Amino acid sequence: MxxxxxxxxxxxxxxxxxxxxxxxxxxxxxxxxxxxxxxxxxxxxxxxxxxxxxxxxxxxxxxxxxxxxxxxxxxxxxxxxxxxxxxxxxxxxxxxxxxxxxxxxxxxxxxxxxxxxxxxxxxxxxxKPVWQFLSDMTPEEIVGLVDFRYLTDAITPDEAYEILNNAQAGKAERANEILANGYRAYTTSPGWLGYSDDKLVRLSKQAVADGFDMIKLKVGGDLDDDIRRLRLARQAVGDDIRIAVDANQRWDVGIAVEWMRALAPFNPYWIEEPTSPDDILGHQAIAEQIAPIKVATGEHVQNRVVFKQMLQAKALGVLQLDAARVGGVNENVAILLLAAKFGVPVCPHAGGVGLCELVRHLSMFDYVAVSASKADRAIEWVDHLHEHFTDPAIVRGGHYLAPRKPGFSARMHDAxxxxxxxxxxxxxxxxxx
Amino acid sequence: MxxxxxxxxxxxxxxxxxxxxxxxxxxxxxxxxxxxxxxxxxxxxxxxxxxxxxxxxxxxxxxxxxxxxxxxxxxxxxxxxxxxxxxxxxxxxxxxxxxxxxxxxxxxxxxxxxxxxxxxxxxxxxxKPVWQFLSDMTPEEIVGLVDFRYLTDAITPDEAYEILNNAQAGKAERANEILANGYRAYTTSPGWLGYSDDKLVRLSKQAVADGFDMIKLKVGGDLDDDIRRLRLARQAVGDDIRIAVDANQRWDVGIAVEWMRALAPFNPYWIEEPTSPDDILGHQAIAEQIAPIKVATGEHVQNRVVFKQMLQAKALGVLQLDAARVGGVNENVAILLLAAKFGVPVCPHAGGVGLCELVRHLSMFDYVAVSASKADRAIEWVDHLHEHFTDPAIVRGGHYLAPRKPGFSARMHDAxxxxxxxxxxxxxxxxxx
Structure with a gap:
C-alpha cells in the first residue's frame, strides 16, 4: 500500500x-x-x-x-x-x-x-477527474464525507441521503451532458474597478460576442461612477444579458440598501458581498429590502456554519462557494447539500489564481449527483493566470469545458x-x- | 518625539x-x-x-x-x-x-x-493602568477609537457618544470604588472536566469559603457524569451560589436544548458556548428554548460583527468578551458599547495565560465610563500561571483588585x-x- x-x-x-x-x-x-x-x-x-x-x-x-x-x-x-x-x-x-x-x-x-x-x-x-471521482461515489459514501456537527438543525444525514438518492436517476445522462456541453460560465473580466469606461464597454460587448449571458461589475467606490458604469454596461449588452454587481464588503446595511436602490433602474441581477461576510442578519435585512435583486456571497464565508445560517435566514438568493476558503472538498460537499436542501442555486466564486480550475469540479459534481439542476447556475470566469496550470480551465462559447485529466487540476507547472x-x-x- | x-x-x-x-x-x-x-x-x-x-x-x-x-x-x-x-x-x-x-x-x-x-x-x-488611561479619555475620544464599519445598523457614533456621555456623572466616584473594593470575580478552578468528584466538591466549598458567589463547571462530555457533578456541586455550595456551566462548543442546537433541560433541576445560571461560536441563529434558538437559563459566549467570537448579531438576535444573556481574540482594545471598546446599548451584562472570558491580567482593565473601564453598572457582572478567575507576569491579577475575597501599575499588565518576567x-x-x- x-x-x-x-x-x-x-x-x-x-x-x-x-x-x-x-x-x-x-x-x-x-x-x-x-x-x-x-x-x-x-x-x-x-x-x-x-x-x-x-x-x-x-x-x-x-x-x-x-x-x-x-x-x-x-x-x-x-x-x-x-x-x-x-x-x-x-x-x-x-x-x-x-x-x-x-x-x-x-x-x-x-x-x-x-x-x-x-x-x-x-x-x-x-x-479520474475529481468531479467524476465524486459523482461515482454512492450516496452513503458521499454522506460519510460530511461533518454534520453544527448542521443538524438544518440538515440531517438522512435528509442528505435523500437528496443524493433522488439524484441517482439520470446521473449517467447528466455526466454525458457535462462532457458534451460543459457548464455555463459568467465573466467578471469586463468589470474591474480600475478599468476605463472605454475598456468596460469594449470588454462587455466582447463578452456577449464570446457567448456569455451574464457579466459582473465591481461597484462600491463611488455611487456616481457606479451609476455611469452600470448604465454604459447595460447599453453595451442590452436587456437580455444579466449584469451582476459586486461591492466586496464595502457597505454597512443601510448604505447597501440605498446604493442598490440607486442602481436598480439598470436591473442588476445580484449584489455580491454587499457587507461583512460575517453579517448573516445584515444580509437578511438587505435581501428583504432590495428584492427582487438577489443577494450573493461566499468567497469570504468562513465555513458551513455561516452558510447554514445564511440559508436559514433566507439571506442568500445565490450561494457562492469557494474551493479554497473552507475546509476543502469535504466541507464543500456539505455546502452543496445545504444549498440543495434550501433550493438555492450555487454559483461558485472563482478568479484569483487556480480557483476556476478547482470550482468547475464542484459545480459539475453538483449537477451530476446533488442538485441535478443547472437553473440559474453559472461559474465565475476570470481569464488570467490559467497558463500556470497543467490542467487549465477552458471556457468556450460561455461554457466551462469538463476537465478530463485525473485529479483536481491544482497542479502548477514546475517553471x-x-x-x-x-x-x-x-x-x-x-x-x- | x-x-x-x-x-x-x-x-x-x-x-x-x-x-x-x-x-x-x-x-x-x-x-x-x-x-x-x-x-x-x-x-x-x-x-x-x-x-x-x-x-x-x-x-x-x-x-x-x-x-x-x-x-x-x-x-x-x-x-x-x-x-x-x-x-x-x-x-x-x-x-x-x-x-x-x-x-x-x-x-x-x-x-x-x-x-x-x-x-x-x-x-x-x-x-497609568489601561483602565484609568481609557476612563480618563473624553466621550469624543472614546468614540473615535471605534471602527463603526458594519455596526451602524445596531449602534451609531452618536448613540455611542450618548452612552458615554451619560456615564460621565459619577465617574470619579466609581473609579474610587474600584480602587477601594475591586471588581467581582467568579471562579472556574473547581470545575475542569479532568478533576475527580472529590476534588470538585472540595474546590467548590473552598471557592465559597474564599468569598466567591459564583462557580463554573465544564460539561458536555457525558450527560450522566454532568448530572452527577452538577448535583454534587449544588449540594456543596447550596442554593445561594450561582453555578454556570460551560460546554465548550460541544453540542448541536437540538442536543444543547435536551442536555440543558436535563441539567435544569440543578438551577444552572448560564450555559456557556453550547454550540459553534459562529452560530448566531443557533444560540438564538437555544436561548429561546432554555430560558430562564441564560446563554453566554464570547471567547471564540471572532469580532464585533458577530457580537452585534448575537445581541440583535437576543441570543446572549451574558456577553463574554476576550482580550486577545478580537482586534485588541479598540474593538473591545466597540463590544462594550454594543453590550451597553443592548443592556446585556459583560462577564469577560479569562483563564488561559494572561487573560485575567488583561480583562480586568476592560471590565473596570466599563464600570467607570461605559455601562456604569456592576449588576450581574463578574470576571472569570482561574488561579494559574499568574506568577509569570510582572503585574499579576490578584483576587481577594472574591474580587479582582484594581491594577495600579502603568500599562496593560501583559508583560512576562524575563526568566x-x-x-x-x-x-x-x-x-x-x-x-x-
Missing part, C-alpha cells in the same frame, strides 16, 4: 498589482498568490493543493499548512471516501490547532489546502513554481526579467 | 497538558501558550502584548504577528486616543492581509496582540520568557529541569 512520505509547501506569488486586474473597492492592489502544497507519495502520482491569498501574509498561510504536516505524512495514500473523510476529520479536529479558528481564517484555509491536495492525490490514483516563488524567484528578485 | 524602533515576537508555551488544568470537552490537553510581542521604543518604556493559543500553531500565530512589523516599526510612540485609533485602523485595514480573515482567526488575533501592545506602551508612557520559550527553552529541551 502506497504512503504519503513527504509534504512540501511553497510561497508562490504573481505580481498582479502591477496591472489593475483584480482591483475592487476593498482590494486595490492584490498580488494573487498561492500557499501551495505537494503531498509526495512513495509510489504513483503526487497530490497538489493550495490556499489562495492576495499577497502579504502568504508566508503565514504557508506556515499554517506546514503545521499540519504531522497529520498527513506517514498516512496511506487515500483511495476512497472513508479515507478522505477520516483525513478531513483529523485535520479539522486537532484540538490545539482548532483554537486558532475554530474552522475559520488562516488555520481553516490550511486544512482546505491539504484536504484538497489529498483529493487530488486520490483522484489521480483513481485515474511557474521556480519563477514566481517568493521572495527568491526571479520574478521577485529581478533576475532574468 | 520617541519612536517604535523594533518589534520582537516570541513563541512561549507552558506545559499545562501535563496536569489536567484547563481540560474540557473540546480541549482535552491544552498547553497554554502566548505568541508574545514586544514593541521597543527608542526612549522610555517598551510595550508588551500577546495572542493566547493552546499549543500547536503558536508558531503560526507568531508568524502572523511578525507580518505586521512594517506597519508599526518607525511610528511615533502612540500617546493619545487619536494615535491609537489610527494604528488600529492601519493594522485592520491592510488590504492584502485582510484577505486572511477578514477580521477573524490567526490574522485578527495578530492585530489584537499588536494593538494591545501599543495600548500597553501608551499607558506606560502616560503612567519566564527564557525558560518557556518554544522549542528551545529549558522547560522544553529538558535541560535544567
Amino acid at each position: 502506497p504512503h504519503i512520505v513527504g509534504m512540501d509547501v511553497l510561497d508562490v506569488r504573481f505580481p498582479t498589482s502591477r496591472e489593475l486586474d483584480g482591483s475592487d473597492a476593498m482590494n486595490p492592489d492584490p498580488d494573487y498568490s498561492a500557499a501551495y502544497v505537494v503531498l509526495h507519495a512513495d509510489e504513483g502520482p503526487d497530490g497538489y493543493g493550495f490556499a489562495f491569498t492576495i499577497g502579504r501574509g502568504n508566508d503565514v498561510q504557508a506556515a499554517a499548512i506546514r503545521a499540519l504536516e504531522s497529520h498527513v505524512v506517514g498516512l496511506p495514500v487515500p483511495q476512497d471516501a472513508a479515507a478522505l473523510a477520516s483525513l478531513s476529520q483529523q485535520l479539522v479536529g486537532d484540538s490545539q490547532l482548532r483554537w486558532l479558528g475554530p474552522e475559520k481564517g488562516v488555520a481553516h484555509m490550511a486544512v482546505g489546502a491539504v484536504v484538497n491536495a489529498a483529493w487530488d492525490l486520490a483522484a489521480r490514483r483513481a485515474d 511557474t513554481l521556480r519563477r514566481y516563488r517568493f521572495p527568491d524567484g526571479p520574478e521577485w528578485t529581478g533576475e532574468n526579467s | 520617541p519612536h517604535i524602533v523594533g518589534m520582537d515576537v516570541l513563541d512561549v508555551r507552558f506545559p499545562t497538558s501535563r496536569e489536567l488544568d484547563g481540560s474540557d470537552a473540546m480541549n482535552p490537553d491544552p498547553d497554554y501558550s502566548a505568541a508574545y510581542v514586544v514593541l521597543h521604543a527608542d526612549e522610555g518604556p517598551d510595550g508588551y502584548g500577546f495572542a493566547f493559543t493552546i499549543g500547536r500553531g503558536n508558531d503560526v500565530q507568531a508568524a502572523a504577528i511578525r507580518a505586521l512589523e512594517s506597519h508599526v516599526v518607525g511610528l511615533p510612540v502612540p500617546q493619545d486616543a487619536a494615535a491609537l485609533a489610527s494604528l488600529s485602523q492601519q493594522l485592520v485595514g491592510d488590504s492584502q492581509l485582510r484577505w486572511l480573515g477578514p477580521e477573524k482567526g490567526v490574522a485578527h488575533m495578530a492585530v489584537g496582540a499588536v494593538v494591545n501592545a501599543a495600548w500597553d506602551l501608551a499607558a506606560r508612557r502616560a503612567d 519566564t520568557l527564557r525558560r518557556y520559550r518554544f522549542p528551545d527553552g529549558p522547560e522544553w529541551t529538558g535541560e535544567n529541569s
